[in-house]
Amino acid sequence: DKFRVLVCGGGNGAHVMAGLAAAKPDIEARVLTLFADEADRWSESLKTNDLTILVKGSDGQPDTAIKAKPSIVSKKPEEVVPGCKMIIFVVPAFAHNQYLDAIKPYVDPKCIILGVPGPSFDYAVRGILGDKSDNVLIFETLPWACRIKEYGKEVEILGSKETILGAIQGSLSTAPIGPMGKTPVETLQYILGAAPVLHVTGHPLGITLMAAHTIHCAIMYGTWANWDGKPLDKVPLFYQGVDEATAQLMSDLSNENLTVTEGIKRKRPDVDLSQVKHVYDWFMTRYTNDVQDKSSLKTVLQTNNAYAGLKHNMLEIEPGKFVPDFTHRYLSENVPFGLAVTRGVAEVAGIETPIMDKILLWAQEKLGKEFLVNGKMQGKDIQYTRCPQAYGLTTLDDILGH
Ligand code: NAD
Structure with a gap:
């Protein structure tokens, strides 16, 4: 069985995150996007195309392309949330509450919820999910500068941060929940690849105040x-x-x-x-x-x-x-x-x-x-x-x- 990851969002960052996760042979990547007709447009594109992530080569190196296929893109939380062990929010903060409300009935209590970017995301998770989830991992910013070139089909990574700061809280913080027994942080690092290097330490409030x-x-x-x-x-x-x-x-x-x-x-x-x-x-x-x-x-x-x-x-x-x-x-x-x-x-x-x-x-x-x-x-x-x-x-x- 593949490790099931849900990406919430349908914009630039969500394309990259869903693509990178889907590119891993032992991960099934799903997408929940609630905005306008994004789910329909993205699903339509996936019928005939892979999702391509273009990675701009640094220092004159040639660009590279990663091809992947998220298993499903939907606007219906009941279709995509059940069974996911990792839910990654990659949307502007103003949309977080809406997604938390949508996933709430279907969230597995043994699931970790990530906010990327996520300063103070833990307040929204605690405020809305309450007892349903005590496991939150947040990062100061998005790992990349990225832009969609063609919706659902091609997204470009213009640059990656070298490192990003994060913090994790909850009973699953060091649990081997990911592929090959990886912890939540190791799983995200596996999805991202070499850069950025994740520096996860301390309480989430430290990220919020920084x-x-x-x-x-x-x-x-x-x-x-x-x-x-x-x-x-x-x-x-x-x-x-x-x-x-x-x-x-x-x-x-x-x-x-x-x-x-x-x-x-x-x-x-x-x-x-x-x-x-x-x-x-x-x-x-x-x-x-x-x-x-x-x-x-x-x-x-x-x-x-x-x-x-x-x-x-x-x-x-x-x-x-x-x-x-x-x-x-x-x-x-x-x-x-x-x-x-x-x-x-x-x-x-x-x-x-x-x-x-x-x-x-x-x-x-x-x-x-x-x-x-x-x-x-x-x-x-x-x-x-x-x-x-x-x-x-x-x-x-x-x-x-x-
Ligand atoms: P984006 O601008 O692509 O996000 C747009 C997406 O947000 C839409 O596709 C839709 O899914 C959702 N959305 C927009 N309006 C909505 C609404 N009214 N209701 C519900 N959903 C709505 O975002 P991004 O570029 O992926 O960035 C995500 C976050 O990361 C943002 O906070 C951004 O400021 C930050 N960030 C982005 C970059 C970058 O290069 N893209 C770099 C650093 C930080």
Whole structure:
């Protein structure tokens, strides 16, 4: 019997994950996609084609192609969930709740649920599946930059991360549930291949407190909070354009994450939050070969080759006139599924976060939402966020899953 894996989602990352899993001889890969007519389109394509994953060769090496066939693509959870021992969520965070509701009646309690990317995904799993699953594995980001070239038929991996950070929780963490007795983490590494290398350690909260929203939200606030509303003649650089004040704000925000971390460690010394670092130190481990000037956080952002030329997301309202796009995921995802989450965790831990509050109050207004009201995560739009309060997780034990 093959090891049965379900991929939830129908976008770029879901194509790659389903293809890589299906390419393994001892794995059966299934797909659940609830969105629009994706399941029909993908199924139709599989009748006549394999799914091809093109892997872009690095350093002038030729591209390679992996061909595979997921066994079934469906929008009906009852057709695909039963019997799956590993369910991998590869969708934007706003779609997670919908998929959790859909799979809930059919989930095997001895199944591990992965969020890729998945900072704070464990709150949604616990909030929605409750006792049905205590096994969660989350990662900070997607393993690849990838784009669908033809729906259901061809997807391209433009680049893979070298390493990604993750954390696992639950009774199956080290259980030999996978092919040839592999643990859950070994099974995912087997599916991904050599890169990225998975670094899985500590409590999931460590991943949540280290998520990239700290970088994006600080840059958005630093760049636009004092903007006079006049359209710009050119689109500013996102990372390379940061000034001293924005770099300081990012550092201060990161320090607040560390304060929250320390506060929780004092109350729960047994909880391993060792993945949480200051953002400068994170850059030093992650981009050590890409950064030219390591003298400060500002120079790190300005001279990171991996960020060269990346610009703000702007709308061209008339030819040559640009305004910021506040609907882009740097606010629309990173606030409800990032900043609001850490603010909610801080509230439960009883730690004040003036920098977070300042950025959140500005950003929620730009999004037209109310999350933080009168100093508490109690606004009317809280259910659109993944802050623990949105799932009724209001004690430290609730948050930690103890
Ligand atoms: P994507 O943009 O391909 O996801 C789109 C998919 O999400 C759709 O195909 C559909 O299945 C689902 N979806 C969209 N709207 C929906 C709705 N209203 N209701 C239900 N489902 C809906 O996503 P992706 O590129 O696979 O990325 C997944 C996550 O990884 C995102 O959070 C993204 O920000 C992140 N990420 C992506 C990349 C990349 O290169 N693709 C790189 C780093 C991080």
